[in-house]
Each structure stands twice: as structure tokens, then as C-alpha cells.
Amino acid sequence: MSKPALDIQLKTLPESPGVYQYYDADGVIIYVGKAKNLKKRVTSYFTKTHDNGKTRVLVRKITDIKHIVVETERDALLLENNLIKKYKPRYNVLLKDDKSYPWICIKKERFPRVFSTRRVIKDGSEYYGPYTSMKTVKTLLDLIKGLYSLRTCNYKLDPEKIAEGKFKVCLEYHLGNCKGACEGLESQASYHENITAIREILKGNFKESLGQFKVQMKTLAEEMHFEEAQKIKEKIEILENYQAKSTIINPKISNVDVFSIVSDESFGYVNFLQISYGSIIRSHTLEIKKKLDESDKELLELAIIELRERFNSNSKEIYVPFKVDVGGDVKVSVPQLGDKKHILELSIRNAKYYRIERFKQVKITDPDRHVKRIMAQMQKDLRLNEAPTHIECFDNSNIQGTNPVAACVVFKNGKPSKKDYRHFNIKTVVGPDDFASMEEVVYRRYKRLLEENEPLPQLIIIDGGKGQLSSALKSLDALGLRGTIAIIGIAKRLEELFYPNDPIPLYLDKKSETLKIIQQLRNEAHRFGIEHHRNKRSKQALNTELETISGIGEKTIVDLLKVFKSAKRIANAKLDELENVVGVSRAEKVYNHYHKNENY
Known part of the structure; x- marks a missing residue:
């Protein structure tokens, strides 16, 4: 159907409750929705700017619209639910559950x-x-x-x-x-x-x-x-x-249905508890696959109709975490305290546990879906333009200004990619200057990636606050990468996330998966950097000790280390053992250096 024909359909839609059906060019139903006012709801699809990409694709594919007018909004809810189950339109949420219950x-x-x-x-x-x-x-x-x-x-x-x-x-x-x-x-x-x-x-x-x-x-x-x-x-x-x-609550609470929802980027999990005389006589959690970035309110309303119909519930009151519109004579309550609040919290806890269990199962059975979900969640939490499948994190290490080094660790698909880790010895900075050191290593890292035509990360994390972040930004500016790669800084004290040109930090939920991955990156960068710093200091201390021995040069030191592996073993070696490696004269010099305070 042409666009003018669609415009005519939109103008002639009734302002009544009902269900609308979108068809594509092949005459296939691709979406079913309900509305309190058909004209307003359907028109909004074609007049609004949609943030969700799938919604934009859906609107482009619509070639025909049909609708069914009903008397009440509850009738619309029931009809929508039945049509979704019958036709399974591509852009509608999926209600996963086909098994026969006892x-x-x-x-x-x-x-x-x-x-x-x-x-x-x-x-x-x-x-x-x-x-x-x-x-x-x-x-x-x-x-x-x-x-x-x-x-x-x-x-x-x-x-x-x-x-x-x-x-x-x-x-x-x-x-x-x-x-x-x-x-x-x-x-x-x-x-x-x-x-x-x-x-x-x-x-x-x-x-x-x-x-x-x-x-x-x-x-x-x-x-x-x-x-x-x-x-x-x-x-x-x-x-x-x-x-x-x-009996888990007041026995006076009877003939009540309790619904709650937790969700992520891809799925919603709706828990249903049926209460009779203070007892839970039924509990079930429904998993819903999102298709068009549906809100929790939309998912919960759909699930309430589905679950009450599936389990043949005639309860006259429902408890929910926020106001929903399910039509009919059902009383909708949003508990604030007491026993009612307690039972709602229990429902939410059930939904969360179910979600965690599903995550564990999916991680084993479908690792690709697990990775996509985490990446989508990080993209949303960190307000990124794309999923951060490649993340790099930088950390500086120096102790009392000695041996300044830096580390870059790399995560791909939320997991460490250790073969891509890199150490940096600070070359252009004198003294303990974290800001200048950060500017140097970020510049060196991405200058090299550009020269070697290697893929760039979607996200850079700087271990530090605003100062280190500003220093890293200078390097990205110098390389023309500002705006190409997303970059944030994480401050250690309160786990604050800083963004360029934004004085107000972002605080993530302490239990969120996104923050856990960022903390893992930061801790791994710190560990990797400290390890390199420790090795460098040990090597320097070792070289300094051996080089102070008069008459012992670099070749002798190398020969000794090849055999004894460490300065401690050289110090504890017997004279004849040293003679076998470097000869009598030099062996005596080394032996006497380490045993000069002994009485013979």
C-alpha cells in the first residue's frame, strides 16, 4: 500500500479502544498492539522520532494497517494477547512457555x-x-x-x-x-x-x-x-x-495476585504469586523476549493478562510495583509498607533469582547470547553509541617516583585477551608525573595501532579521575581520534565514572554487571602494571648490586646469571662453583664481595 493510502488509514482510525495489526508487503502480520485510543496510538508510530532501531525498521516495513474495535480496554488486552499467541508476529515480545501444567x-x-x-x-x-x-x-x-x-x-x-x-x-x-x-x-x-x-x-x-x-x-x-x-x-x-x-504473611490477605518485573536490554522476567489466606498457593516466573525496547510497564501489563488467563485466576485485587492498566474490575494496588509491601518484595526477589539462574544457564548453553546481553547492557549503562566488544584500560605504576611504568590490558567480549596486554616504560617524563605519563602511553598505544592498521577499541577506560582522563584526551586529540573512541575515567574511592566535558560523575549500581567488568579491567591493569614495575625494580636492584663489585663487568654478570639465575644464588654459591663459571680471579672477587664480613 502506498504512503498516501496509509495516511488516509491513519486519518480515518476511530478514537476507540481496540487492537491494531501491522502488515508488511507480503501481507504478513508483523506487529499486534492494543490501544485505549486507536487513532492516537497508531498515529504516534508515524509522527514520533524513535530511538530504538528496531522500531524504525518496523515502521518502514508497514504497508497496511487493520484494526479491531472493542468495548473496553480489558477486551483489547485479552484480544491482543490471543492474537500474539496465534500469529507470533516478528516484532512482538515472545511469551516463552508452552508446557502443560499439572x-x-x-x-x-x-x-x-x-x-x-x-x-x-x-x-x-x-x-x-x-x-x-x-x-x-x-x-x-x-x-x-x-x-x-x-x-x-x-x-x-x-x-x-x-x-x-x-x-x-x-x-x-x-x-x-x-x-x-x-x-x-x-x-x-x-x-x-x-x-x-x-x-x-x-x-x-x-x-x-x-x-x-x-x-x-x-x-x-x-x-x-x-x-x-x-x-x-x-x-x-x-x-x-x-x-x-x-503462610508467609497475614492470613487476612486472601484472593490476591502479586506481579513484579525485572528486566535487562533483551528480556523481561515477570514473577506471579497467587495468595490465599496468607499462603502462596502458586508461583511462576515468565520470561519475555523484547523486540522493540518495550518498557517495564508494557511488559508487565501484557504478562498480567497472560498469566491470569493461563492460570485461570479470578482474584479481584493485584499488587504491583507501579501503576498498570489492566482494565476490568480488578483493583490495582502499589503497596508502600507492611505485609503487602513484604509480599511484593518477595515476588521481586523471586524474579531476580530466576533471572540470575537463567543467566547461569545461558552462559553454559548459549555463550554468544550471554556475551550479546552483557555487551548490550554495558552499552546502555555507559551511554555508548555501540556495544563495547573491545575495551582497553590503562594504569600507571610508580613507587616513590622510581621506575615509572604503565600497563594496558585488553578485554574482548567481556573477557581478558591476555595476548593483547602491553607494558610501557615511560620514556619522555621525568619524575612521578601521572598525568604526563598517561598522556605518553595513550599516545604511543594508538599511534602504533593506527600505523599498523590494527582495530581500535570501542571503549577506553582510564584508571584515575578527571586529571588522568584529561591527559588521555590530549593524546586522542593529537591523533585525531577524539569522538571516534569512547573514553571514561574511573576514580578509585567511590567508583565514580567520569566522562569528557561532564563535571558530574556517573554512579552505577554496585551490583551491576557493567561495574563489575570495569572493576575487573581496572584491577587487572593495576596487577599487570605492578608486576612489571616489581620486575623492573628487581632487575635494577640486581644489576646495581653486581655492578658495584670492582673488576666485574657486564659479560661476567650475564654469565653468572645464566647459570645461577638469581643474585641470591650467586651470593650463596661456593667459591669452586663460581670458578667453574668465570674463572679463579673473578670468582674470588664475587665471593669476597658477598663474604667480606665473615671471619676465615
């Missing part, structure tokens, strides 16, 4: 069985879930089995067949796990009392079951049935123990 089923029968299943059959049975962990399902079923005697057989227990004696009790009856409904040994009313209590437990409400058991225990004790009373007491302890483990 449910707990209370079968529609005269004497209902209670069991786990991954198939939901619409036959009137009750399904609780879905649960995100089979471990949770097994724990609940074990709890129920320990509290109530339920049948496990799949006989069709019609009254007529029971009366005719068609069934016989099995081993479960003799073990005390079933009361023998198949032979009419348990009434339907008694059995359904247990089912009613089980329903409440699956909802997270233990109050009714505990109350009933306590009444039973008291009655049995009064009637002197102490063994039966003890068994009921054990059930109470099992239930109270489970309740204590599962």
Missing part, C-alpha cells in the same frame, strides 16, 4: 476421587491449578491423603451395584486409607464432608479443617477413646506444620 482434580462422582492430572476435561469435575511445580502437587496430595480417607479405585459406585455386592474392599481399606464406600461402609454425606474440607485446603484455607479436627479430638478424649484422639492430634499437627510453612 492440576489437582476432584472428579465428578458419587464418591469423588482426588488426583493430579495434566488434562482438563470438561465433564463437571473441579480442577484446582494449574500448579507450576509437580512437587507442590505431590505435597498437597500427600497432605490430603494423611488427613482424609479417600478411595483410589475407579469403580463406578452406583447405589444399586453397591447394594448387590458387586464390589469388594481392597488393600487400601485394610491399611486404613479408605473407609470402604464400595461395600457401603461409608455414607455419601460423610465422604462429601471430607471433600468440602479438601476444597478449602486447596484454596489455602486451613481454618475449617483445623476446627473440625479439634472438635473431634476433644470429643474422643472425653469419651475415653484416647488412641483415636491421638490419631486426630497427629493430623492436627500435620496440618498446622504445613500451614506454618506455607
Whole structure:
């Protein structure tokens, strides 16, 4: 469709809630979005200047626009979610999760069985879930089995067949796990009392079951049935123990969904907790692949609709870290303190842990994706124009003004590239002048790279504050590289990051991966520089000591070092050992120098 035709479409869009679909030249849906006002939202794509490159590409590819008007914004949210899952448009976020989740089923029968299943059959049975962990399902079923005697057989227990004696009790009856409904040994009313209590437990409400058991225990004790009373007491302890483990906040907080999000450049991680009577009855984290630099608010709104639909949640209130618009009659709360704030923080912690675990997994299974994510994060954190796949860091080393040296370490894709490390002996600076030394080594490094036509880094890090950064900038100016390579300085005391011509430093989160990589670079440059400085001082001290011996020249020193490897070994050598290397006359001179204070 031509641009004039698109302009006409934009002008005639309704100002109503709805869903819009973008098509490319091949008639393929490439993006689906929802809007409170279709006209304003769709028009903004074509009138705004987009910072994100993918969004600019998307807009260029749009050749046709279709829309669906709905009554409410909530309807738009649901429709958007369904269309994304159906068509999987290229530029929409990906909701990763296709597996079938387990449910707990209370079968529609005269004497209902209670069991786990991954198939939901619409036959009137009750399904609780879905649960995100089979471990949770097994724990609940074990709890129920320990509290109530339920049948496990799949006989069709019609009254007529029971009366005719068609069934016989099995081993479960003799073990005390079933009361023998198949032979009419348990009434339907008694059995359904247990089912009613089980329903409440699956909802997270233990109050009714505990109350009933306590009444039973008291009655049995009064009637002197102490063994039966003890068994009921054990059930109470099992239930109270489970309740204590599962109740994490005020039991008055019930029928609430909690959502939180953490994100990076490529993915969003949305955690969902479902709360019933102060207990977490469901927890799940959804990973969302970003496509168009979506905001946390956009991702969270999409995830809330998806998760509530997926897990069949009808909670009337949700807790979130910031205001979201999910339509309908749902109350949206942003907790500020107390138990509500505590449960939101727990959700955020779950999302962070999930993200860390995914990072560890991806680092092993998909190292390229791991590197790209870190590089994208560094680019964003450091406000760079491109990902810093090649970083070089400089550090000066001198102690009391002696033997000034410098070091340059190189990281590629976030990891040390030791074959590219370089040492520098300061040549043009006299005395301990860090600023002039930094100017010299930066100039020498990049002059050589330019002469040898070697690739330049995307980022230079200077170990030092504004002074060292200014000195390095002089060298880049002299080489015509100012603006070609990004450069920052890091001050040791507060881990401040300084930028050229910006008096206000940047402070990164102390736990951020970007700062950790910068610190690793700085520490590695410092270590590499100190190592070189130490070696240089040792060599100088060694040469000075040997050169003070009268009658011993440079050739003799070299010959001795080739054999003994160090000045300490030369000093401790026996006279005949020295004679074997440099002859009698020179051996005596060396030996006497190191043993002149000894009495013979």
C-alpha cells in the first residue's frame, strides 16, 4: 500500500479502544498492539522520532494497517494477547512457555476421587491449578491423603451395584486409607464432608479443617477413646506444620495476585504469586523476549493478562510495583509498607533469582547470547553509541617516583585477551608525573595501532579521575581520534565514572554487571602494571648490586646469571662453583664481595 493510502488509514482510525495489526508487503502480520485510543496510538508510530532501531525498521516495513474495535480496554488486552499467541508476529515480545501444567482434580462422582492430572476435561469435575511445580502437587496430595480417607479405585459406585455386592474392599481399606464406600461402609454425606474440607485446603484455607479436627479430638478424649484422639492430634499437627510453612504473611490477605518485573536490554522476567489466606498457593516466573525496547510497564501489563488467563485466576485485587492498566474490575494496588509491601518484595526477589539462574544457564548453553546481553547492557549503562566488544584500560605504576611504568590490558567480549596486554616504560617524563605519563602511553598505544592498521577499541577506560582522563584526551586529540573512541575515567574511592566535558560523575549500581567488568579491567591493569614495575625494580636492584663489585663487568654478570639465575644464588654459591663459571680471579672477587664480613 502506498504512503498516501496509509495516511488516509491513519486519518480515518476511530478514537476507540481496540487492537491494531501491522502488515508488511507480503501481507504478513508483523506487529499486534492494543490501544485505549486507536487513532492516537497508531498515529504516534508515524509522527514520533524513535530511538530504538528496531522500531524504525518496523515502521518502514508497514504497508497496511487493520484494526479491531472493542468495548473496553480489558477486551483489547485479552484480544491482543490471543492474537500474539496465534500469529507470533516478528516484532512482538515472545511469551516463552508452552508446557502443560499439572492440576489437582476432584472428579465428578458419587464418591469423588482426588488426583493430579495434566488434562482438563470438561465433564463437571473441579480442577484446582494449574500448579507450576509437580512437587507442590505431590505435597498437597500427600497432605490430603494423611488427613482424609479417600478411595483410589475407579469403580463406578452406583447405589444399586453397591447394594448387590458387586464390589469388594481392597488393600487400601485394610491399611486404613479408605473407609470402604464400595461395600457401603461409608455414607455419601460423610465422604462429601471430607471433600468440602479438601476444597478449602486447596484454596489455602486451613481454618475449617483445623476446627473440625479439634472438635473431634476433644470429643474422643472425653469419651475415653484416647488412641483415636491421638490419631486426630497427629493430623492436627500435620496440618498446622504445613500451614506454618506455607503462610508467609497475614492470613487476612486472601484472593490476591502479586506481579513484579525485572528486566535487562533483551528480556523481561515477570514473577506471579497467587495468595490465599496468607499462603502462596502458586508461583511462576515468565520470561519475555523484547523486540522493540518495550518498557517495564508494557511488559508487565501484557504478562498480567497472560498469566491470569493461563492460570485461570479470578482474584479481584493485584499488587504491583507501579501503576498498570489492566482494565476490568480488578483493583490495582502499589503497596508502600507492611505485609503487602513484604509480599511484593518477595515476588521481586523471586524474579531476580530466576533471572540470575537463567543467566547461569545461558552462559553454559548459549555463550554468544550471554556475551550479546552483557555487551548490550554495558552499552546502555555507559551511554555508548555501540556495544563495547573491545575495551582497553590503562594504569600507571610508580613507587616513590622510581621506575615509572604503565600497563594496558585488553578485554574482548567481556573477557581478558591476555595476548593483547602491553607494558610501557615511560620514556619522555621525568619524575612521578601521572598525568604526563598517561598522556605518553595513550599516545604511543594508538599511534602504533593506527600505523599498523590494527582495530581500535570501542571503549577506553582510564584508571584515575578527571586529571588522568584529561591527559588521555590530549593524546586522542593529537591523533585525531577524539569522538571516534569512547573514553571514561574511573576514580578509585567511590567508583565514580567520569566522562569528557561532564563535571558530574556517573554512579552505577554496585551490583551491576557493567561495574563489575570495569572493576575487573581496572584491577587487572593495576596487577599487570605492578608486576612489571616489581620486575623492573628487581632487575635494577640486581644489576646495581653486581655492578658495584670492582673488576666485574657486564659479560661476567650475564654469565653468572645464566647459570645461577638469581643474585641470591650467586651470593650463596661456593667459591669452586663460581670458578667453574668465570674463572679463579673473578670468582674470588664475587665471593669476597658477598663474604667480606665473615671471619676465615
